Structures are given as C-alpha cells and as structure tokens.
Amino acid sequence: MNEIVFFINKGLVSGLIIGSIYALGAIGVTLIFGILRFAHFAHGDMMTLGAFVTLILSAALAALGVTLPVPLAFVAMFPAMVITAFIAIGLDRTFYKPLRQAGARPVVLVMASVGVTLMLQGLIRLFAGVRSRDMFIDAPKEIFRLPFPGASRPVIITEPQVLLIGFVIVAVIVLHWFLTRSRLGKAMRAVSDNPELARITGINTNHVVWATWIIGGALACAAGTMLSMDVTLKPDLSFNILLPIFAATIVGGIGQPYGAIAGGFLVGFCETLAVFNWSILLRPIKDQLWFEVPTSMALVPTEYKLMVPFLILIIVLIFRPTGIFKGRVLA
C-alpha cells in the first residue's frame, strides 16, 4: 500500500500541480494567439514578474503586521494579478500595438516578444538580484498528511498545492462563464474566429485586446505565484517552463482555451509519469515476475524531463496537427 501512496505523491499530485501551472500559462498563450495572432514568448517572464509583484505586496502586508489563516502570498496574489494585468496592457501598448498598427507580420511580433523577454529578465535581475526567494514570509508552508487506508505512509499535500488546485477549478469555471455568457467573452471568441467580420459587425477590437491581456496577465501572475509558492521564486523560474507551456498550447489546439487546459494537464502528467520510478510499484509483486526488477525504472531520466513535452508535441503534430481540440494549424 505504501507503494500506491508513493505513486499518488510522486505521480498524481506532482502531475496535477505542474499540470495546473501549465494550464494557467497556456490559457493566456492560447488566447493571445487566438486574438492577436502571435506566439507570446514573454509569457514566462510575465509569470515571474507577477510572482515578484506578489512577493513585494506580501512583504508589505507582513511589514504592516497582517496575519491571516492562509499564506500572505496567496492573499497578495489577487491585487498582484490586477497589477500584472495592467503591466500586460502597458507592454502591449508600448511594444506590440505600434507594430500591429504598422501592419507588421506575426513573426515580427514574435521577435518583439523575445525582446520583451530579455528586457523583463534583465529588469528583474537588476532590481531583485539572482538569488532564490521564499514566498512564505510570515509562516512556513503548511503540510497536510492524509492517512491512506492500509498504508503506513501518509498522502502528502501542501497548503499551496491545495490552494492551487482550488484556484484552477474556480478560474476555469469563471473563464468558461465569461467566454460563453458575457458579451465581451463572446466578442473575444468572435474576433478569434474572424477578425475582419468582427470589425464589420462593430465589435470594438480594442476592448477585446484589453480583455485578452487582462486574462493572460492575471493568470500568468497566478501561475507564477503558485509555482514559486510550490518551490521557490527565482528570476529564471518561469522562463524554464515556457516550452512545456507552448507544447500544452499546441497540443490542446492553438486558440482553444479548453484545449489549453487539457493540454496543460496532459503535458504535466506525461512529464511526471515519464520520470516516475515505476519499479517501486512492481516491488510488491517482484517474486511473481520472471525478470529482476531494476532499482530505477523511469521511462526518462529526470535530467531529460524537458524532452517529454517535445515528444508529445511531435506526436501530436504528426497525427493530429490541429491539436486535441481543433485549433489553428501553424503555417
């Protein structure tokens, strides 16, 4: 039974956590692609930036002597999401909008976003240094140990992980409601479907672009904060998960928010299960097996974890180029 607990802890919980982070990031990337028609490479650094905003706000709360039943960082995350959303709109106005208005091709915008990536990374290092920081300013991380029937070891889940899962569920419900029920959400889908017709119909493209950056920026901040609460906050934290996020976006179908969520979890679970040491699950039945169970039986060594999203990506692009949910085909 302990083996199953180990599988839950190292396989399912880890997959769920990293999948949630990927999903939050991929929603933003896919919406930006759907509306603005370019791959936003600076999304990872928008996540890091959002996490730093949260850190500053929670430090301010701690300095004011605020104590709350949940981690300060989680509470500070909500105003930080608003601030990051505004920063995202500001970045768009300063760097992307002038290019769009000049009629630049999508690849030019992609290059511009690579430039924004470098700029953000530089700025974050300039003001915050390179060391890693703990998001838990007021109190250490709370860890829940849930007893599992028939096992001596407990299922371990930390407080930020519980908050993350709860947040993702709420975010997905709110996003679904927004896209299918609200006037602006439907207009976003309309612009994503057919921008020219949307303009003719009188849909205000500016509002739609703002909504896109607000959702993308806010969710990026949440993903960055939650990721740094789960591990630690480093300047290059989110940049490293940019590639799995793009893989999740493409696997789910470019421009499809529900696809991004599905893709996020798919990539997250594939990654963790590929590096999971399966020999542990075989150990209890090793006497019945015809072969000797090796000590390590992971499909992929941990160092090559980043290879997994690429493998999924290649398989999807060969067999279903539009992604799981029918999205755009990369031209």
Place this chain on the structure above:
Amino acid sequence: MSLLEISDLHAGYGQMNILKGVNLSLEAGEIGVIVGPNGAGKSTTLKAIFGMLNITGGSIRFDGADITGIRSEQLADHRIAFVPQEHNVFPTLTVHENLEMGAYVRRDDFSAVMDHVYDIFPPLKDKRNQPAGELSGGQRQMVAFGRALMIEPKLILLDEPTAGLSPMFMSQIFDRVIAINRTGVTVAMVEQNAKQALAIAHKGFVLAGGLNSYTDTGQNLLNNPEVAASFLGG
C-alpha cells in the same frame, strides 16, 4: 436627398486605383444592383464604403453625413450592415451567438429583432444552439443575413450573395432580398447573376474598368440591347 450618394470615387490598394470615378446613388427603400465583368470594381466599391481600401478621391455620403474613409468598426453605428461573400459567419459561435454579435453595438433590448430574424429564417430557430460552422452553405447565408439585420440597418450591403449556391437556392436568396427590402431596408448588392439581379433592382449600375458604363433602372438596363450584348451574355 439620396440615402447613399457616392460621387466620383477613386479608390484602390496602396497607390493603385481600381475605382476611377464611380458614381452611385440610392434613395431610401431602393434595391440597387451593381453588375459588371470580373475586375470591374464591383466588390471594390463595397469595400471602399467599408474603409477597407485607400480612397484617393471623391466622396461617400450616407444619410446626410460624410462617411468617406470611415473605419469598418464605425459602420454599425451608422446602421450600415455588410454581408461579405465568404467567411460571413463566426464558425465556432452558435447561431444564437452569431445573431447576438450582430447586435454588439446595441445597448437596448433587441429581443424583438431577434424574434423577427427567427421568423424570417425559421430553420435558424431549430439550430440556434449549433455552431454556425456546422451548418450548410444556405443556412450559413441565413445566419449572415440575420446577423446583418440585428442592427435594424438602414442600408444593407450584399457582396455576391448567390455565389457558390445552386440555382434553386439563388431564387430563394433573391426572394429574401426582396422580403428584407419590403421591411424598409435599402439594399446595395453586387451580383454575378446580372439578369436575375437586375430583374429585382430599382436601380442598376453597370461598372467596367472602375467606371460606370451604364446607370439606369434595372428594367431599362435589361431592355437595353447594348448592355445585354456586352454584359448580360446576349
């Protein structure tokens, strides 16, 4: 005064003019049909009204206001609706959502107009919760017409509404255009099927080489032997 008055319009892509002096005027409640050979500037004239082109000369007046070079987003505010030839629905949005988007600029209650659209196009009512992309070509055309009607337009611009439809559908489309016109909507339509289109037109405009060749009532153009010989295939 005319509802739509286009005078001496010069427009094109970049510096190249495709329209070299188009004149067109429509009174409120009329059906105007623009015909002519390929490349004559028929669709270009509609696009020029919509601010999708570079206007280098002339003017477009609508309902007493100068709308020359207006941006496409602003047309709905003037209650001008446009039905493009293709890609004229939002494929992943449901039929109902497509109609709602048609009313995007409206802040008032538009449920009566919605009911009216469902009355004109009964098949849409049954398919209201289906994505528009899953409908047949004829039904998508209905969605496109319905979407355009949601602002209760004063003027509706149709770009080759019968393109790619079977002849049986064609007369249905023309019947629908007449029905829409009877509710008081002025129609400006570009058509390849010149004979059928001119038959329902109050006014016809034959364009060639970016200029008006003939401008007359639809019936007179049909009866004009020169027009028939050069543009209507004898």
